[in-house]
Amino acid sequence: MLALPNFPLNQLSSLVEPLRLANELSQRTVFEIEFLTVNPPGVQANCGLQIVTQRRIYEMKRFPHYICIVANAWHNLDDKLSVYALLRKAERVGSNIVSVGGATFHLALTGLLRDRKCSIHSEYRHAFEELFPLIDANTRRFTTDRRITTISCAAGATDFALELVETKVEAATRAEVIGWMRNTGSEQDAREKEQLDILALVQNDELPKAVLQAVKIFDQELAEPIRIGDVASRLAVSQRRLERQFVKHLQVPPAKFLRKMRLKKARQLVLYTRTPLPEIAHSVGYSSYTAMANNYVREFGCKPTTDRKNRQGTDFLFSV
Structure with a gap:
C-alpha cells in the first residue's frame, strides 16, 4: 500500500x-x-x-x-x-x-x-x-x-x-x-453508491425513457443554451409532462437539474484545473462569468475565485 x-x-x-x-x-x-x-x-x-x-x-x-x-x-x-x-x-x-x-x-x-x-x-x-x-x-x-x-x-x-x-x-x-x-x-x-455520476444515477430501467434521454442531452450539450421546451419537443413529449416526470422520479424540475449539472462541472474545473474562469463559464453554458458566479455563490456559498484560492496544491497537475 x-x-x-x-x-x-x-x-x-x-x-x-x-x-x-x-x-x-x-x-x-x-x-x-x-x-x-x-x-x-x-x-x-x-x-x-x-x-x-x-x-x-x-x-x-x-x-x-x-x-x-x-x-x-x-x-x-x-x-x-x-x-x-x-x-x-x-x-x-x-x-x-x-x-x-x-x-x-x-x-x-x-x-x-x-x-x-x-x-x-x-x-x-x-x-x-x-x-x-x-x-x-x-x-x-x-x-x-x-x-x-x-x-x-x-x-x-x-x-x-x-x-x-x-x-x-x-x-x-x-x-x-x-x-x-x-x-x-x-x-x-x-x-457514493447513490451519487457516482449523474448519468449513472438515471440509467435505471424504472425511470421514464424521456427523463434518461433528457439528462443525456443535458450532459452532451452542457456548453450550449438549452431550453426545456426544446428538449421536450425533441423527445416528442410535452414540457409539462417532462417536468412532472423529473419531479416524480428525481425530485427536482428539469431546469434545476440542468443548473446543478452546469454548476457541478464548473466547480470541478474551478477546483482542479487552471482554466480561466470566463472560459469555464462558457464551457458550462453561461453567457458570462458574472452569470455563473451568481449561481455559484447561491449553490456553494462562495465565489469561484474564493473557491479556487482556497484549494491548495494543484500545481502538480501542470508541472510534469
Whole structure:
C-alpha cells in the first residue's frame, strides 16, 4: 500500500479491511500487507491521523504482486518524477498497479493509462476529462485493464478487495468476509453508491425513457443554451409532462437539474484545473462569468475565485 500525503483515510480502510478480515478469519496470512510512503516514518491522512509506514517505496528489494496507491488528486507530491518512474518500472516487470480515487490523477501523469480504460469518481470526472482528454474514463466502481486497476471511490475499493478475497480463500471464509463487509458499510459508502455520476444515477430501467434521454442531452450539450421546451419537443413529449416526470422520479424540475449539472462541472474545473474562469463559464453554458458566479455563490456559498484560492496544491497537475 503506497499512501501519499493527505490521502483519504476511508479509501485506505475500505481497501485494507476485507484483506485483513480474510487473514483473521482464515487464521493465516492470505494477504501480506505492507505500508509504504515517499518519506517515512509516517504519512498524514486527510483527517490529520498519522499512519506509521514500514519503509520508503524506493527501499523495496522486489516489486510486489500489487502496488495500491491512495492519494488526494490535488496534493502536491514531493519527488513525483522519481515515484512515477518507479511505478512505470513496476508495471514493466509485472506488478499490478491499483489506484483509488484521486490517485488516478497521479497514475495518469505516469503515462500508464495511455490506451487504457480507467474509472474516476464523478466529482473529478469533468476535471479529469479536461486534463487528460485522450484517456478513456468512466465512472464505474472500478476498471481493470491489463494489470492496471483504477477505483473511483471507497465503495469500489471494498468491491475490488472482495474480488481478491474470493480468489484466495475457501467458500465459507469468503462468505463470512463478505457478510462482515456488506453489513458494516458506512453512510459515506451509501452516498457514493447513490451519487457516482449523474448519468449513472438515471440509467435505471424504472425511470421514464424521456427523463434518461433528457439528462443525456443535458450532459452532451452542457456548453450550449438549452431550453426545456426544446428538449421536450425533441423527445416528442410535452414540457409539462417532462417536468412532472423529473419531479416524480428525481425530485427536482428539469431546469434545476440542468443548473446543478452546469454548476457541478464548473466547480470541478474551478477546483482542479487552471482554466480561466470566463472560459469555464462558457464551457458550462453561461453567457458570462458574472452569470455563473451568481449561481455559484447561491449553490456553494462562495465565489469561484474564493473557491479556487482556497484549494491548495494543484500545481502538480501542470508541472510534469
